[in-house]
Amino acid sequence: MKSRDTLGYSFSAIRLRKLRSGLTTLGIVIGIAAIVALLSFTQGFQVTMTTQFQEGFATDTLVVSAGGMFDRFSGEEPSDFALYVNDTAAVMEIDGVDLATPIISGMGSLDSEDSHLDLSVSGVNYTEYSTLYGTTFVAEQGEIPAVPANDSVVIGSSVYDPWGNGTIFADIGDELVLTITIRDNGATHENNITVTVVGILGEIGGTSFGGGPSDSGVYITLGTAVDLFESEEVSSVVVQLVSDDEATIDQVTLDIEALFDNEASVLSSTSVLEMMDTMLGTIELLLAGIAGISLLVAGIGIMNIMIVSLMERTREIGILKALGAKGRTVLGIFLSEALLIGLIGGVIGIVAGSLLANVFSGIFGGFAGGMGGVGAGAGSQLTSMFTTITPVLTPELMFWAIFYGVVVSVVFGLYPAYRASKLDPVDALRKE
């Protein structure tokens, strides 16, 4: 029997039992859709993270901090090691370092005449900071003064327009009250200062990995920050390297680690990207595994249905054999039914999966958008991150999705098909 005819014959059998074939196919559809949705979403997520991260963290910079941003998740005892403003000078001495600038940051609040925002406040050296972040730490209105007054403040675009509807929180020249709450052995007290808006950053988008500027940031001078926070402790030192080649990155990283007796964490954008890739890879594997289980269940469903159909169609198999069909012809007919179910399920699954992935990113975007209201610094970062996730459906992913759909259905169809092929024609024909 020609393979085209085998497929045609199998297709007529599938069409005859529409409901049953549909339900069998549904199992494959769900499995493939889950795989496609989860993987295209995580891949889209990864692409978004990576590009946004690369925007905010140049490859020729390092970020030195007391505890790494990822160390927090490792569950190790926090040490009392800290970095201070004057540590920057020692870092500057290291070969390969072009510039090192400290950042002091903490939570604070800003009050205008009629509004209040809670946000993260950073103390930076305006000149050095804008050298390091030449594309993002740029004033769209006002300026970033080279010799700032102590009461200067530069605000991010979402502080300028927190509700995203043109209702402005503060404009150039406006005076705001900046309040920092200091916790000191259980007791708390507040430090206030009246600041004047001198610059408003253009919209940055993305996230501020590694100490880069963000839309929800508030930037005061280092000296003012030291006074307000009552400490010279810095959250990070951003280091500009003379070059972004790997040797320089590695050497400077080692030197800085040595300088602080291996207590400081030194991150480069490459190392963070690698870490992110590994993390996302693990997540992807986990999700694919879960989706794989649903495919397995679908496969068992196919096997079950095919065994039932084998019993119902015993007589038909007998007829085929009486008309000269060989065992392998019957095997081919049953396997191509499984193949068609896998193929159809795979194609529908890809379509359903990509729709689902788009729904995911819509829900995440909408959800984060809902959170990203007044003064929720983290929320507004999430908004900009998630709304820009476009699920990535690569041809490879489509190929593997269909491939797995077909493999699962054929593998589980193998046993029933084999049994069909081995039926004795006389016995099969005698079957009522």
Place this chain on the structure above:
Amino acid sequence: MNTDTILEVQDLKKTYQLGSVPVHALRGVTFQVNAGDFVSILGPSGSGKSTLLNMIGALDRPSEGDLSIRGTGISTLNDNELADLRQRVGFVFQFFNLISRLDAVGNVELPLTIAGVPSKERRARAEKMLGKVGLGDRMHHKPSQLSGGERQRVAVARALVTDPSFLLMDEPTGNLDSVTASEIMDLVDRVNQEFGMTIIVVTHDPAVSNRARRKIRLVDGHIESDEVNHN
């Protein structure tokens, strides 16, 4: 062996094992059939008629003895060779055994499809054969849309479309009323006389066996009589 001998049955035995009890369906049957002959096989129920016909149709292997079709013995053939042999045998069953989802042409085409005949050729041959059995205007009816007699005609067309060595029929009229039965047998007569097709028919019905030129009577797995039909 006579060159005209199309079928040679030599001391054929078939024993089924029912648990520990052997059931002797055929206990040693010997006869020959010549090309163009019209043979009927008669006998009481359980005498081994279907068992014999199944082996002539290469659907089953003998327990002992042999049976050769155009000189090919079947007892040594493997499953695939047996299947190939079946493509050159036309079989008509009591219960039609049509594939219900295929229309008349599709059913008649099926043995050619299985044999790998190109689709245009097999369609043409199937349509021609349906015309010959008088169903030229029922090509695209499904079995459920055909009468019993029409279904059996489709089955006859399907059996003949491969241009087989012989046409085997197991109670072909068992499910038909006497008028329809005689129409089918008229068709079988014509096939025998016009195409010279060799016919072996198993039947209980004297009206059917009386049309044959030779009657083989089986009783309890033996040939009780084998005689030329005089009438």
